Amino acid sequence: MRSCAPVCGFAKLAWKGNVRAPWTPKHSGVLLRSHASCPGSSPRGWARPTGHDTGIKTYNSLTKQKESLVLRQEGVATWYSCGPTVYDHAHLGHACSYVRFDILQRILSKVFGINVIHVMVITDIDDKIIRRSLEERISATVLSQMYEEHFRQDMLALKVIPPAAYIRVTDNIPQIVAFIECIITNGHAYTTDRGDVYFDVQSIGTHYGKLVNVGDTTGESGETGKRDKRDFALWKASKPQEPSWESPWGRGRPGWHIECSTIASSVFGSQLDIHSGGIDLAFPHHENEIAQCVAYHQCEQWGNYFLHSGHLHLKGSTEKMSKSLKNYITIQEFLQSYTANEFRMFCLLTKYRSAIDYSDASMNEACSKLATISAFTHNVQAYMQNRMQCQPVQEGLLWDSLASTQASVRTALADDFDTPRAMDAIMNLIHHGNTQLQPITKSIGSPRSPAVFGAILSYIRDIMEVLGVDLVDQKKSHMMPNSGLLENVVEQLVHFRREVRNFALTPAPADTSAGGQAGRTRLHRDRQPLLNACDALRRDLATLGVHIKDRGTTSTWEVTQQT
Numbered sequence: 274m275r276s277c278a279p280v281c282g283f284a285k286l287a288w289k290g291n292v293r294a295p296w297t298p299k300h301s302g303v304l305l306r307s308h309a310s311c312p313g314s315s316p317r318g319w320a321r322p323t324g325h326d327t328g329i330k331t332y333n334s335l336t337k338q339k340e341s342l343v344l345r346q347e348g349v350a351t352w353y354s355c356g357p358t359v360y361d362h363a364h365l366g367h368a369c370s371y372v373r374f375d376i377l378q379r380i381l382s383k384v385f386g387i388n389v390i391h392v393m394v395i396t397d398i399d400d401k402i403i404r405r406s407l408e409e410r411i412s413a414t415v416l417s418q419m420y421e422e423h424f425r426q427d428m429l430a431l432k433v434i435p436p437a438a439y440i441r442v443t444d445n446i447p448q449i450v451a452f453i454e455c456i457i458t459n460g461h462a463y464t465t466d467r468g469d470v471y472f473d474v475q476s477i478g479t480h481y482g483k484l485v486n487v488g489d490t491t492g493e494s495g496e497t498g499k500r501d502k503r504d505f506a507l508w509k510a511s512k513p514q515e516p517s518w519e520s521p522w523g524r525g526r527p528g529w530h531i532e533c534s535t536i537a538s539s540v541f542g543s544q545l546d547i548h549s550g551g552i553d554l555a556f557p558h559h560e561n562e563i564a565q566c567v568a569y570h571q572c573e574q575w576g577n578y579f580l581h582s583g584h585l586h587l588k589g590s591t592e593k594m595s596k597s598l599k600n601y602i603t604i605q606e607f608l609q610s611y612t613a614n615e616f617r618m619f620c621l622l623t624k625y626r627s628a629i630d631y632s633d634a635s636m637n638e639a640c641s642k643l644a645t646i647s648a649f650t651h652n653v654q655a656y657m658q659n660r661m662q663c664q665p666v667q668e669g670l671l672w673d674s675l676a677s678t679q680a681s682v683r684t685a686l687a688d689d690f691d692t693p694r695a696m697d698a699i700m701n702l703i704h705h706g707n708t709q710l711q712p713i714t715k716s717i718g719s720p721r722s723p724a725v726f727g728a729i730l731s732y733i734r735d736i737m738e739v740l741g742v743d744l745v746d747q748k749k750s751h752m753m754p755n756s757g758l759l760e761n762v763v764e765q766l767v768h769f770r771r772e773v774r775n776f777a778l779t780p781a782p783a784d785t786s787a788g789g790q791a792g793r794t795r796l797h798r799d800r801q802p803l804l805n806a807c808d809a810l811r812r813d814l815a816t817l818g819v820h821i822k823d824r825g826t827t828s829t830w831e832v833t834q835q836t
């Protein structure tokens with residue numbers, strides 16, 4: 274059997290420890306060497322990669338258990354993720370999946386010092402895009418580019434670190450065609466009279482079902498041209514009015530799964546460390562991606578770790594939030610009511626693999642945890658700045674508490690990215706801090722412990738920033754929550770102050786006595802304390818970042834970031 278040349282300049286990276294398995298042609302009756310005979314192989318046929326053990330455990334959908342994360346090159350993780358199909362605004366389900374994986378990548382890079390090379394595909398051609406473009410009477414290209422831009426902006430608004438590259442399917446059609454040609458040459462796909470190309474699932478035997486136990490689903494397909502009902506399209510002959518590209522099989526467009534196998538291979542070569550997506554993508558999408566890559570690269574194992582995030586549901590619903598089910602809240606709508614920090618906290622409070630219920634109650638819990646952290650950092654600053662006096666602190670206990678929190682957080686994050694456990698440890702540290710930070714009115718001469726509080730504050734800020742929650746920015750967003758509650762309170766306060774100030778500034782009746790200040794406006798002397806109180810309030814609010822400006826009888830306010 275002839276093996277094909279790499280597709281158009283595919284980088285076959287010389288990864289350390291990347292051992293390519295010997296290829297056994299399918300005609301020999303044994304497709305690939307069985308993993309059961311490999312050292313370190315699992316019953317499901319997964320082989321532990323050769324390379325550097327990071328000390329992190331991660332649940333691998335290929336083995337259905339936690340595995341040590343072993344990277345082929347020390348300190349480098351190649352990560353491919355399935356991106357959005359861009360035919361509409363992204364919703365909270367998408368946000369949840371991408372924010373959760375953003376958290377995982379931040380942990381890998383910022384806690385464990387791993388350079389994550391992440392690429393994400395943008396599915397900019399598919400049935401839903403074509404249908405929508407026909408409904409809207411705009412080209413599929415214009416439609417998809419518009420929603421791709423919305424998606425990128427939404428991700429930025431949610432503070433998701435952009436991948437090294439977003440890669441569009443339509444920018445990779447020649448590569449996809451070459452990839453399919455190679456699979457045909459290797460004997461794992463066939464063409465039909467209609468100009469479709471199907472993957473021949475039977476040709477890879479037990480290598481189909483690496484991710485999901487597909488059971489015995491073989492059999493004749495009722496569909497025209499398919500040999501087996503499990504076979505799936507690599508290339509679809511074009512129908513009238515559909516976008517199409519030239520290929521050896523006539524004009525057409527790629528099937529869904531082939532885009533990911535091709536693009537991931539074009540960037541990372543014949544092996545990949547980590548592949549991610551929502552749990553709904555495990556089958557058939559990821560199973561088919563694996564089949565294609567095994568057939569193309571003639572390898573035993575293409576993706577070493579498959580990570581799947583759980584679905585976001587509206588509370589009370591068993592269905593995932595979905596465009597097709599029309600039960601969704603767009604990211605833009607959501608950000609009218611909550612901040613990116615609040616959404617991230619909501620994501621941090623559950624494991625990335627679990628389903629997550631979205632409701633006012635679950636968002637309130639996230640907001641309240643964030644407010645507790647924020648208030649703590651604010652109080653610590655006030656204490657350090659001598660604006661708040663406290664009873665003497667048991668410093669040793671606090672140093673111990675900080676050290677054990679740092680260790681617990683690291684352990685939790687190394688255990689399949691257990692963010693709820695890490696958050697519990699952080700909240701516990703704050704609880705200890707708050708217990709010691711008891712304000713008193715007079716403390717002149719009492720011993721003070723600002724350094725330990727400074728250390729706790731720095732750690733909390735750093736670790737939250739690692740997870741993508743910006744506590745410095747939080748002060749600002751906290752003062753201007755989109756829910757409007759605090760904004761309304763400040764508005765009322767400023768309004769009340771303006772009324773009091775204007776009352777205090779009302780001129781006293783003209784002084785007609787001898788020596789009186791003829792021609793000058795005089796204030797009521799007994800109203801001076803009211804003016805003093807207004808000035809004091811303005812000063813106090815300024816320290817909180819709320820700046821009041823008085824002009825004549827009007828008062829306006831704005832929030833500026835505190836340092």
Ligand SMILES: Nc1ncnc2c1ncn2[C@@H]1O[C@H](COP(=O)(O)OP(=O)(O)OP(=O)(O)O)[C@@H](O)[C@H]1O
Binds near residue numbers: 356554597
């Ligand atoms: N409700 C959800 N919860 C978590 N992840 C989701 C949810 N909906 C979609 N995703 C994930 O978002 C990513 C992009 O999905 P894609 O654009 O293909 O949307 P989709 O699954 O077709 O959405 P929809 O069903 O709303 O049309 C995938 O990884 C998918 O698993």
Ligand SMILES: [Zn+2]
Binds near residue numbers: 354533558
């Ligand atoms: Zn994919």
